[in-house]
Structure formats: C-alpha cells, structure tokens
Amino acid sequence: MLPLKQFEDFISEHQLFEKDDRILLAVSGGKDSVLMFHLFKAIGVKFAVAHCNFNLRADEAQRDENFVKLLCASLNIPFYVTHFDTKKYANENKISTQMAARNLRYQWFEEVRLAGNFDYIALAQHQNDAVETVLINLVRGTGIAGLHGILPKRDRLIRPLLFLNRGEIDFLVDENDLDFVEDSSNLSVNYTRNKLRLRVIPQLKEINPNLEHTFAQNINRFAQLEAFLNIQIQNLSEKILIKKNNAYYILIDEILKLNPQKLLMFELLKPFHFTETVIDEIFAALKGQTGKIFLSNTHQAVINRGDLIISEVVSSAARNQFVHSTDDEITFNDFEFKLSYPDQLNFEAVKHKSYLDRDHLIFPLILRNWQQGDKFIPLGMRGFKKLSDYFIDEKLPLHLKNSIPILVNGNGEIIWIVGMRQDNRYKLTKATKKVAIFELKID
Incomplete structure (x- = not known):
C-alpha cells in the first residue's frame, strides 16, 4: 500500500x-x-x-x-x-x-x-x-x-x-x-x-x-536559522548599505561595529560575489591606506577615506566608442550624448556641455574611460595635469574614476573630462570660426 x-x-x-x-x-x-x-x-x-x-x-x-x-x-x-x-x-x-x-x-x-x-x-x-x-x-x-x-x-x-x-x-x-x-x-x-x-x-x-x-x-533547524539570518542581513543592509551614484557605500565605522564581523560582512557582500578570502583582505586593509581595491568576478570594492565603496566592474569591451562627424546621437556605456554644430552660439556655463573649436577636432573622436598616464591641460591653465591628480583634487570617489567618460581627439589629446572639465586647447577663442557642442544628456 x-x-x-x-x-x-x-x-x-x-x-x-x-x-x-x-x-x-x-x-x-x-x-x-x-x-x-x-x-x-x-x-x-x-x-x-x-x-x-x-x-x-x-x-x-x-x-x-x-x-x-x-x-x-x-x-x-x-x-x-x-x-x-x-x-x-x-x-x-x-x-x-x-x-x-x-x-x-x-x-x-x-x-x-x-x-x-x-x-x-x-x-x-x-x-x-x-x-x-x-x-x-x-x-x-x-x-x-x-x-x-x-x-x-x-x-x-x-x-x-x-x-x-x-x-x-x-x-x-x-x-x-x-x-x-x-x-x-x-x-x-x-x-x-x-x-x-x-x-x-x-x-x-x-x-x-x-x-x-x-x-x-x-x-x-539549519533552514530556519538561514531564514532568520537572511532577515537580519536584509535589515542590516537597509541600514548601512547606502546606494548613490550607481554604487553602494558602507561607512567603515559601521563595518567595525559588526559582530560577528566576518559572517555579517560575508552575507552583506554576497550579492556582489566577493569570496571569503577577499573579505579577509578587506578587513586587513580597513585601517590602512585609502585607495585599496578588491575585486570579485562582477564588482570592485574600494576603500575611499571613511567608506567602502562597491561598484560594478565595467566590461573592457564597452570602454571605447568612436564618434564620427556625422553622428548626432551617441551612446557610451550608460551615458547618452548629442553632437551639434550651431550656426549661432548661445553659450551656457553648464557642466554637461562642452563648447569646442570645430577646426581643432580630428574625427573620429573617441569616448573611453580613464587610463593610467592620462593627462590634459585644464581649462584656464597652461600646464599639463595628470587625470589621477585632478580626480584627487576634485575629491572624486575612486570607484567613479573608472566610469567617467573621457572625450579624446583623433590625435590622442584629451578634449573633455565629461561633466567635469574641458581641455584648454579646445576652448573657443576670438579666432574660432566653427563651433561644435558635445552635450551629455541629463534627465
């Protein structure tokens, strides 16, 4: 039966x-x-x-x-x-x-x-x-x-x-x-x-x-224990894991308060696929020098002053986008741009627009991410400055350094750090005859 x-x-x-x-x-x-x-x-x-x-x-x-x-x-x-x-x-x-x-x-x-x-x-x-x-x-x-x-x-x-x-x-x-x-x-x-x-x-x-x-x-019993732990982790995550600027921030002081530290930290970072070994490395470096980077298969964690900042790793396949003179709409990673050549100029001092001397542009231009050794001449200055130093001066969180679009001329010179600062060599002058406007679309 x-x-x-x-x-x-x-x-x-x-x-x-x-x-x-x-x-x-x-x-x-x-x-x-x-x-x-x-x-x-x-x-x-x-x-x-x-x-x-x-x-x-x-x-x-x-x-x-x-x-x-x-x-x-x-x-x-x-x-x-x-x-x-x-x-x-x-x-x-x-x-x-x-x-x-x-x-x-x-x-x-x-x-x-x-x-x-x-x-x-x-x-x-x-x-x-x-x-x-x-x-x-x-x-x-x-x-x-x-x-x-x-x-x-x-x-x-x-x-x-x-x-x-x-x-x-x-x-x-x-x-x-x-x-x-x-x-x-x-x-x-x-x-x-x-x-x-x-x-x-x-x-x-x-x-x-x-x-x-x-x-x-x-x-x-263990299944119930896991369910209980998941509830606690969800509550803890909502309290100390703060999302902003396409990244997640955890105050290092909050990490140091965790008890038991390793268990709770591992569960908190599980959605970002960090291994136990990497969690150990994070704890070992929490009181060390800012700028330390830790990687999983999908994300990176950066110690930046008083925060641990977690962001998605940008695929290297998506880091270069050619811009041709005939393009008017351009997409790069999660950013959208507009390229135009106005007959009459209505200048706006806004960070999401770059006003360029058209005759200095060598197409195709390139949109890419920051690279080691990058330098430019900040608008209003005469000498070169490394982008890494510029980012530090601007107090840009380290995880954003790798996501900021960089507009590069056909000769390899940097034209614009998008949304931040233009290169002085491409500014409009009294001698400018044609203007190109490169605009970052914002909501």
Whole structure:
C-alpha cells in the first residue's frame, strides 16, 4: 500500500504545489523515481516524465530509457527524453563527469518545463540524499546554506520524497511490487557520494541507527536559522548599505561595529560575489591606506577615506566608442550624448556641455574611460595635469574614476573630462570660426 496520506501531508506542509498545477517528473527508472511516479499517479495530479540518457553506461543506459518509456506508455503519461554526450561536455568545460551530468540535466529540465508550461520539476531525492549532501558540503567546506543541504522546495524544483529514507523506499517498492531498473554505477566507490553511501554512512548508523531522522531534524533547524539570518542581513543592509551614484557605500565605522564581523560582512557582500578570502583582505586593509581595491568576478570594492565603496566592474569591451562627424546621437556605456554644430552660439556655463573649436577636432573622436598616464591641460591653465591628480583634487570617489567618460581627439589629446572639465586647447577663442557642442544628456 502506498503512503498517500503522508505524501499529500508532506506536499501540503511544505506548499510544494497546488492540486491543479502541472508537474514534470525527473524519472531515471530507479526505485526512488519509480515510487515517485506511482505516488503522483495515485493522487491524480497532472504530470509528465522527463528522462535523461547520459550515454555513460552503454546498453544499460538504453535499457533505462526503454523502461521509463514503456512505463509512461502503459499509463498514458507524456514522455520526454534527451541524449547527452556527457564526457565531451565534461572535457570541454574541464569539470567532472558527475558535475557535467548535473549541469546538463538541470538545464534541460528547465527547458522542457518552460516549453511544456509545467509549474514545477519534481526530483526523487529522499532523506539519505539529504544526509549525503550535508556530509559532502561539510567535507568540502560550507556556510549555513550547505548545512541544510537540499530543501523540499527551491524556486521551481520540488523534492516530494524527502519524508522517506532509503530503507522505507526499498520496503514500499517491494511491498507494492513495483518494477524498476538498477543503476550499476550506484555500487561504484569512484564517486564521492557513493563512497559516503557505501562506506561512511553505515559506520555513522552504527552510532545512530536513526541517522536519517536526526539529520532531517537538523536540516530543518539549519533552514530556519538561514531564514532568520537572511532577515537580519536584509535589515542590516537597509541600514548601512547606502546606494548613490550607481554604487553602494558602507561607512567603515559601521563595518567595525559588526559582530560577528566576518559572517555579517560575508552575507552583506554576497550579492556582489566577493569570496571569503577577499573579505579577509578587506578587513586587513580597513585601517590602512585609502585607495585599496578588491575585486570579485562582477564588482570592485574600494576603500575611499571613511567608506567602502562597491561598484560594478565595467566590461573592457564597452570602454571605447568612436564618434564620427556625422553622428548626432551617441551612446557610451550608460551615458547618452548629442553632437551639434550651431550656426549661432548661445553659450551656457553648464557642466554637461562642452563648447569646442570645430577646426581643432580630428574625427573620429573617441569616448573611453580613464587610463593610467592620462593627462590634459585644464581649462584656464597652461600646464599639463595628470587625470589621477585632478580626480584627487576634485575629491572624486575612486570607484567613479573608472566610469567617467573621457572625450579624446583623433590625435590622442584629451578634449573633455565629461561633466567635469574641458581641455584648454579646445576652448573657443576670438579666432574660432566653427563651433561644435558635445552635450551629455541629463534627465
């Protein structure tokens, strides 16, 4: 007899889906996914089946595919199947075969879900899988999220068998005389998960025969702890993480007040993808010299006087934009410009417009970001000044230094530090015959 009440109670308790939702079941053909298949069929939920053939076990993989296909056909269940060259994908991406299979299947499941208008993807993971995941995370190093391992529901993924352990699944499959196929790779200790399953967990169960139940309780506690921490981080973020000028500012004094410092700082900066190592480097430099820069894959953090300033790293591919004489509308990064040649001049002393002697311009001009060694002659002066020194004099935050557009002439001379100061060589004089206006559009 199938545990339909426990199954439906678990679905309801964790709000996995509604009765009229359409579910895509990931079915390999093994005991776990076959039991899940029959449970869904028994409670009358609309579902279809997705099966992956990873081409890793030759005839056995084809056997699994045929089994799942026939199972679906016998009960008139829609069936989706795909084939992967898993080893090729793993080699091309320099990852393990297990990781390659994981990436491929989750990507394909989501493609099928969207194409078939399914609400959720159901995975047949159970309590023993949760135990193994937590142990793997602990061995490799983890935060709080790793301590709760897999959850019953995350985004569009649901795991409705987490109320059962492996022994209970074996019993139910046998008691209900359910056909299934056995994956021979489950017996190989070449995989980390199998090594834990076959060698480590049996030893732990000698210490605690109710290991799965204990881990289920622990996982629930850690999941609640993570939810509590997320609420605290959200409140803290709203209090000390201040957004302005397309960047985020944190007062260093506020950072030094954090307790526990490293945990809270790591969680605060998690959306910006800074690693724990970089967080350690930030703490080590907080009382040091201003100007220190720290990088993640997407952002940079700069110590600037009394602030830590976090901004997005500008892609180098977006740092050069040619401006031709016939252009009237120009876009550079997030900035928009207008180029015009007025017959009559109505001069405005505003920072967002640069009035240039047209005859001194050599097209195409270039819009780019600041580069090491840049120098110009500030309007009203005679001698050169390094842009880096000019930015310091203007007290420009360091993170903005790399985002200010620089207008450069065809001969390499700087014409205008956009929105700040023009080069003296391109100013209008009594000898000027033609005028060009380069304007930064502002809201």
